[in-house]
Amino acid sequence: MNAPFPVPPSGKPAVVNGLSVDVEDWFQVGAFENVIARGEWESIKTRVEDNVYRVIDLFAEADVRATFFTLGWVAQRHPNMIRRIVDAGHEIASQGYDHARVFTLNRAEFAEDIRKAREVIEDCSGVRVTGYRAPNFSIDHRTPWAFAELAEQGYAYSSSVAPVVHDHYGWPEAPRFAFRPLPWSSMIEIPVTTAMLGGRRVAAGGGFFRVLPYGFSRWAIRQVNRREGRPAVFYFHPWEVDPDQLRVGHAPLRSRFRHYTGLAKMAGKLRELVHEFRWGRMDMVAHREAARAIDLLLPSPEEEVAA
Numbered sequence: 001m002n003a004p005f006p007v008p009p010s011g012k013p014a015v016v017n018g019l020s021v022d023v024e025d026w027f028q029v030g031a032f033e034n035v036i037a038r039g040e041w042e043s044i045k046t047r048v049e050d051n052v053y054r055v056i057d058l059f060a061e062a063d064v065r066a067t068f069f070t071l072g073w074v075a076q077r078h079p080n081m082i083r084r085i086v087d088a089g090h091e092i093a094s095q096g097y098d099h100a101r102v103f104t105l106n107r108a109e110f111a112e113d114i115r116k117a118r119e120v121i122e123d124c125s126g127v128r129v130t131g132y133r134a135p136n137f138s139i140d141h142r143t144p145w146a147f148a149e150l151a152e153q154g155y156a157y158s159s160s161v162a163p164v165v166h167d168h169y170g171w172p173e174a175p176r177f178a179f180r181p182l183p184w185s186s187m188i189e190i191p192v193t194t195a196m197l198g199g200r201r202v203a204a205g206g207g208f209f210r211v212l213p214y215g216f217s218r219w220a221i222r223q224v225n226r227r228e229g230r231p232a233v234f235y236f237h238p239w240e241v242d243p244d245q246l247r248v249g250h251a252p253l254r255s256r257f258r259h260y261t262g263l264a265k266m267a268g269k270l271r272e273l274v275h276e277f278r279w280g281r282m283d284m285v286a287h288r289e290a291a292r293a294i295d296l297l298l299p300s301p302e303e304e305v306a307a
Contacts, residue, residue: 015225015278017233017234017285019066019067019280019282020069020282021066021067021068021236021237023074024071024074024099025239026047027040029239030101030135031255031256032248032251035255036248048238048239050242051239051242052068060088061271062271062275064280065089065279066090066279066281067093067282068092070121071098072096072098075124079124082121082125083125086125086127091131091282092121092129093121093282095134096114096134099136100135101134101135101169102135102143103140103142115153130155130156131159134158137192139160140169150187156186157190157283157286159191161189161191162191162192162194164202166203175191177230178191178286178294179293179294179295180294180295183295190282190285191233192206192234193232193234195219202220204216205233209273210266214269217273218276234273236270240266242263
């Protein structure tokens with residue numbers, strides 16, 4: 001049975017955007033997955049804890065709360081960091097155990113990945129985990145069984161879909177706003193924000209926020225809030241506020257451009273963002289969006305195999 005959503009505080013405005021942090025270290029990102037093997041992770045000096053503390057302090061300046069979608073691998077090695085996130089009033093949620101993309105796993109492997117990550121994170125935090133985000137937004141048309149597994153394990157919501165075309169991820173046919181992927185479950189999916197530009201969906205948040213001028217993200221969030229009356233879902237990573245991190249010179253040029261561009265300006269842009277708009281935890285956004293989430297009919301795993 002799904003865990004209930006927390007009730008948002010009274011007196012909040014109609015549109016409160018979802019603020020989220022994908023907690024992984026600099027060497028665990030998708031851009032470096034082909035040049036830094038998982039077997040090397042233990043030998044690399046981590047920087048995630050100090051970066052998360054910088055983010056917590058930045059949020060405290062603006063008195064905002066967020067959701068930290070955390071790898072189980074990271075939580076296992078930094079339990080004090082997990083407790084500090086929770087003590088600061090933020091939601092702790094799961095991003096799986098070791099950043100494996102969902103479409104690289106079968107259902108049994110995925111089930112074990114999210115079970116293991118949740119167990120570790122709950123043991124470290126002392127609170128129940130009800131939210132999930134797939135690494136690199138890797139739930140798409142190839143993995144309809146992923147939603148069923150999440151629901152069966154008791155997750156209340158997922159924020160794992162990027163409804164855009166992208167070379168690393170994307171499900172462009174998916175709804176732009178909250179939907180229920182299963183007829184038998186109240187679990188909802190809350191895709192990350194896209195705005196409409198010339199009839200096309202354009203992504204906001206993450207690397208797009210860091211690389212593009214701040215005005216682009218302001219425009220995208222305002223469009224979603226004012227024109228469509230929906231909350232934006234914004235995400236970034238702790239390593240993005242760390243301009244002093246190590247450089248991986250042997251990574252492909254595109255990967256280095258995506259990873260390192262704008263690091264020095266990121267904290268300042270974030271500070272402007274969290275002060276300009278209203279923000280809240282993803283579980284609160286899920287609570288508000290549940291009433292107007294649309295139903296999405298997905299093929300069953302059997303239908304996928306037959307096709």
